[in-house]
Amino acid sequence: MKSIGAYFIFLGSMFVRRETFSSYIKLIISECNIIGWNSLLIVAITSTFMGAVTTVQTAYNLVSPLIQNYVVAQVTREMVILELAPTITAIVIAGKVGSSIASGLGTMRITEQIDALEVMGINSISYLVLPKIIAAVLMYPLLVVIAGFLSLYGGYLAGTLTGIITESEYIYGIRISFNPYTVYFALIKAVVFAFLISSISAFQGFYTTGGALEVGVSSTTAVTKSCIAVLLADYLLAELLLN
Amino acid sequence: MIEIKNISKTFGDTQILYDVSGEFKRGITNLIIGASGTGKSVLLKCIVGLVTPEEGEVLYDGRKFLQADKEEKAQMRREIGMLFQGGALFDSKNIEENVMFPLDMLTDMSKGEKLDRVNNVLGRVGLENVNKKMPSEVSGGMKKRVGIARAIVNDINYLFCDEPNSGLDPKTSLLIDELIQEITHELNVTTIVVTHDMNSVMGIGEHIMYLSKGYKVWEGNSDNILRSGEEDLEDFIFASKFMKKLKKSL
Numbered sequence: 001m002k003s004i005g006a007y008f009i010f011l012g013s014m015f016v017r018r019e020t021f022s023s024y025i026k027l028i029i030s031e032c033n034i035i036g037w038n039s040l041l042i043v044a045i046t047s048t049f050m051g052a053v054t055t056v057q058t059a060y061n062l063v064s065p066l067i068q069n070y071v072v073a074q075v076t077r078e079m080v081i082l083e084l085a086p087t088i089t090a091i092v093i094a095g096k097v098g099s100s101i102a103s104g105l106g107t108m109r110i111t112e113q114i115d116a117l118e119v120m121g122i123n124s125i126s127y128l129v130l131p132k133i134i135a136a137v138l139m140y141p142l143l144v145v146i147a148g149f150l151s152l153y154g155g156y157l158a159g160t161l162t163g164i165i166t167e168s169e170y171i172y173g174i175r176i177s178f179n180p181y182t183v184y185f186a187l188i189k190a191v192v193f194a195f196l197i198s199s200i201s202a203f204q205g206f207y208t209t210g211g212a213l214e215v216g217v218s219s220t221t222a223v224t225k226s227c228i229a230v231l232l233a234d235y236l237l238a239e240l241l242l243n
Numbered sequence: 244m245i246e247i248k249n250i251s252k253t254f255g256d257t258q259i260l261y262d263v264s265g266e267f268k269r270g271i272t273n274l275i276i277g278a279s280g281t282g283k284s285v286l287l288k289c290i291v292g293l294v295t296p297e298e299g300e301v302l303y304d305g306r307k308f309l310q311a312d313k314e315e316k317a318q319m320r321r322e323i324g325m326l327f328q329g330g331a332l333f334d335s336k337n338i339e340e341n342v343m344f345p346l347d348m349l350t351d352m353s354k355g356e357k358l359d360r361v362n363n364v365l366g367r368v369g370l371e372n373v374n375k376k377m378p379s380e381v382s383g384g385m386k387k388r389v390g391i392a393r394a395i396v397n398d399i400n401y402l403f404c405d406e407p408n409s410g411l412d413p414k415t416s417l418l419i420d421e422l423i424q425e426i427t428h429e430l431n432v433t434t435i436v437v438t439h440d441m442n443s444v445m446g447i448g449e450h451i452m453y454l455s456k457g458y459k460v461w462e463g464n465s466d467n468i469l470r471s472g473e474e475d476l477e478d479f480i481f482a483s484k485f486m487k488k489l490k491k492s493l
Contacts, residue, residue: 016313017313019348023347108333113333115293115331116325116327118293119292119323119325121319121321123317
């Protein structure tokens with residue numbers, strides 16, 4: 001409970017005594033590059049395979065003369081858009097970006113770089129953390145959109161190349177009974193997950209004490225707590241927005 | 244001038260500082276000395292506000308620092324320059340960007356003006372043609388010089404140095420000490436240096452405060468420190484065999 005309280009105080013500190021808007025612009029662009037562009041490859045690889053595996057496994061489980069082939073693509077679409085693209089990508093991002101944020105801030109803490117900012121009269125939480133959170137909230141939904149497209153494309157490749165489903169059946173399957181709300185839901189999840197991953201990781205890193213060993217511990221803890229928070233938020237959002 | 248009054252600080256069950264008071268005058272190098280773990284760095288952090296003491300007061304030219312609100316503290320901190328033990332240079336920025344950082348954040352100067360100022364202070368600390376190097380590409384001594392340049396790039400009134408020559412060879416240590424003293428006199432700032440290096444103590448100690456086990460034990464300067472009469476201080480000064488021999492010859 002104490003650390004949850006400290007987390008909310010930490011979040012509140014970002015918005016008091018902020019620096020000028022212009023001083024954040026360059027930092028936000030730089031963080032967008034780190035969080036978004038630098039994560040593109042891993043997101044592309046994981047999402048393409050995620051879609052491919054989903055198609056193959058769905059086809060494996062739907063062996064019935066009563067079920068038409070296009071249903072495989074339909075199921076793949078629903079799973080990818082509603083769950084896999086936002087949530088599994090969030091777990092990947094928590095591992096890559098979350099650990100990077102925590103270890104970066106942890107290293108700044110133990111090498112007194114954060115103290116140097118404080119001594120200059122700069123709100124170090126606002127200066128270091130706010131750009132990361134803004135960049136994550138901006139970039140992560142874009143990554144989810146890309147992950148969604150690539151997952152569907154991965155499913156298409158796996159389905160058509162292995163003969164599970166024809167091209168036209170797959171296209172028909174991913175278009176039939178499409179509810180655009182599922183995309184909005186995925187994007188809402190993306191924004192919430194981005195905020196949780198970036199803020200929890202920053203919190204863990206910012207309050208690192210000790211040396212190099214503790215930086216590693218902070219990094220690991222950041223990933224663990226981010227993943228738990230993402231899964232918890234995933235369930236709560238599903239309850240709130242789908243039921 | 245900086246005054247500290249009855250500073251006490253505890254971490255958990257361990258009391259680090261006991262009722263420490265003193266004055267640090269402008270235009271001279273004030274040293275806080277003592278053995279490792281005696282509370283020197285904690286006292287310095289209390290003075291700059293990185294650590295909040297349970298009791299006591301810190302006055303910057305009569306202005307109460309600890310009781311000031313966040314805005315006032317931020318304003319007062321803009322008059323402070325600090326050199327950290329490891330330099331505390333920002334890894335992601337090159338030397339020029341590191342030194343320019345306080346100007347970027349705290350002034351409205353044009354890019355040209357900032358660049359002139361940066362080159363000026365880098366020249367002052369004896370660094371030229373290193374502007375584009377990253378902190379990881381320069382030596383420990385150069386990092387300290389860059390740290391000093393960053394500390395003085397703004398118009399500061401107070402300069403703090405936390406063990407400025409730790410990890411440096413004796414010759415470079417001497418150069419850093421001399422640089423700190425020259426800057427103190429040149430800019431007429433209130434300088435506080437935390438150190439346990441006896442070369443620094445004897446070289447630049449215009450005012451010295453000796454701490455032992457969290458208590459202020461002695462105050463004086465480098466002229467009278469060797470004849471302080473304080474047993475604890477003498478144990479600290481004459482710890483090495485060489486210094487013991489020197490003591491006998493005195």
